[in-house]
Amino acid sequence: QNALLSATGTTIFTVMSALANQHQAINLGQGFPDYDGPEDVVRAAADALLDGRNQYPPMTGVPELRQAIAAHNARFYGLDIDPNAEVVVTSGATEAITACLMAVLNPGDECVLIEPLYDTYLPVVKLIGAVPRLVRLSPPHWELPRAELAAAFGPKTKAVLFNTPMNPTGKVFTAEELAFIAELVQRHDCYAICDEVYEHLTFDGAKHIPLMTLPGMRERCMRIGSAGKTFSLTGWKVGYISCDRSLAPNVAKAHQNLTFTTPPNLQRGVAVGLVKDDSYFAGLSAHLQQKRDRLGAGLARLGFGVLETKGTYFITTDVRPLGWNGDDVSFCRTLTEEAKVTAIPVTAFYASEGAPNHYARFAFCKGDALLDEALARMERWL
Ligand code: PMP
Ligand code: GLN
Structure with missing residues (x-):
């Protein structure tokens, strides 16, 4: 058997x-909304099923979705992406x-x-035979350690992979941080x-800036989006990947060998979603901001150290102010078993030794009543 997968938990x-299921706990762990996505998007996918869109679609995506992805890139970021290439x-x-x-x-390249x-980044880099070079952000402010980041790049660096807005930190990379990364990517001639x-x-009002929009980055970036997050339909x-025509053929060949295609009816639904009015996208973040505030204020009231979150579905909390002396894993287990509320231990997002081990991540993409009930359960437990 594959040794790397055998070693992966x-x-x-x-x-x-x-x-959470075993203990009938409210699941604020795994990040998925407990409400459905926009009805027109769901209906378009349902209609497409009945409309006979049930055979293999084109490998790189149905044309209407590729066009919608290109239009979305132009509308939000001014990126000129060719939907066909x-x-x-x-x-x-x-x-x-x-x-x-x-x-x-390639095997031996550094990433x-x-x-x-x-949690998929590291196992996949290793499965490819590439060598990961880890750079650590630390709570509570998750600043980019510029000297360490620069030192992680070298002659063997082929790529950097990072996430903004960032799970689980809620960090949204700033224009200055992105410019620093862009300079390294150019200097080391990588992706x-x-x-x-x-x-x-x-x-x-935090604004997401794709690295791809920075000078010199158009040809070097592969920009990844997810309908699961943008339309609250994680299942x-x-x-979707937007990247230069010089990169897309290899990306497509990887996709060809992984899944080859993606269900055509869902693609049709996402195409309808991506061309929705600006008000949809603004409404999505406003809706989640209100939930962040509701859960964040409640957790602070209970005595958690609530870290700032500017994006994503997640709030990270320091559990030490509660008087908890164990680690984050024992905290999240005990919270599930006793308070009947589930969170994710943040050490799960660290691979290297000595990670901060007293932070718990809560998802707030839930109905207000559920968030309130979770807070009430924790209040009774504490
Ligand atoms: N990247 C990050 C940072 C995530 O949090 C997630 C979780 N949904 C994914 C990728 C995976 O997205 P998808 O469900 O579209 O595979
Ligand atoms: N992205 C989600 C999270 O961080 C979970 C996705 C998954 O379960 N693989 O909670």
Whole structure:
């Protein structure tokens, strides 16, 4: 059997969701909304099923979705993307991440990754035979350690993979930070894989900036989006990659060998979604900001150290102010078993030794009543 996979544990999201079910806990662990996405998007996908869109679609995505992705890039970021040559639709951003890594990495190449990291990054880099170079962000402010980042790049660097807005930190990379990364990417003549699945989930006026929009980055970036996040339909698993025509053929070949195509009816739904009015996208972040505030204020009232979050579905909390002396894993287990509320231990997002181990991540993409009930349960427990 494959040694790397044998050594890879079951993902923390599955572990904690199973534990939540076992204890009938409110699941604020795995990030998925408990409300449905826009009705017109769902209906378009349902209609497409009945309309006979049930056979293999074109490999890189149905034309109407590729066009919608190009139009979305132009509308929000001023990016000029050719729908026929610079877009690849995948089965979720998860596949997109793997496809982009496969597209550019050869065994022995180095790939810079930023901790805390999303849990598929590291195993996939290693499966390709590439060498991960980890750079760590630390709470509470998650600043980019510029000297360490620069030192992680070297002659063998082929790619950097990072996530903004960032899960689980809620950090939205600033223009200055992105310019710093862009300079490194250019200096080391490498590529950037930009996991931007939370691109529309930003708060307090924070603006998501794709690295791809910076000077010199158009040809070097693979920009990844996810319908799961943008339309609150996480089970759909429709992802999309926008990248230069010089990169897209290899990305498409990776996709060809991973899943080949993505369900055509879901693609049709996402195409309807991506051309929705600006008010939809503004409404999505406003809706989530209100939930962030509701859960954040409640957690602070209970005594958690609530870290700032400018984007994503997540709030990270310091559990030490509660008087908790154990680590984050024991906290999240005990919270599930006793308070009947589930969170994710932030150490799950760190691979290197000595990670901060007293932070718990809560998802706030839930109905207000559920958030209130979770807070009430924790209040009774504390
Ligand atoms: N990247 C990040 C940072 C995520 O949080 C997630 C979780 N949804 C994904 C990628 C995967 O997205 P998808 O469900 O579209 O595969
Ligand atoms: N992205 C989601 C999270 O961070 C979970 C996705 C998954 O379960 N793989 O919670």
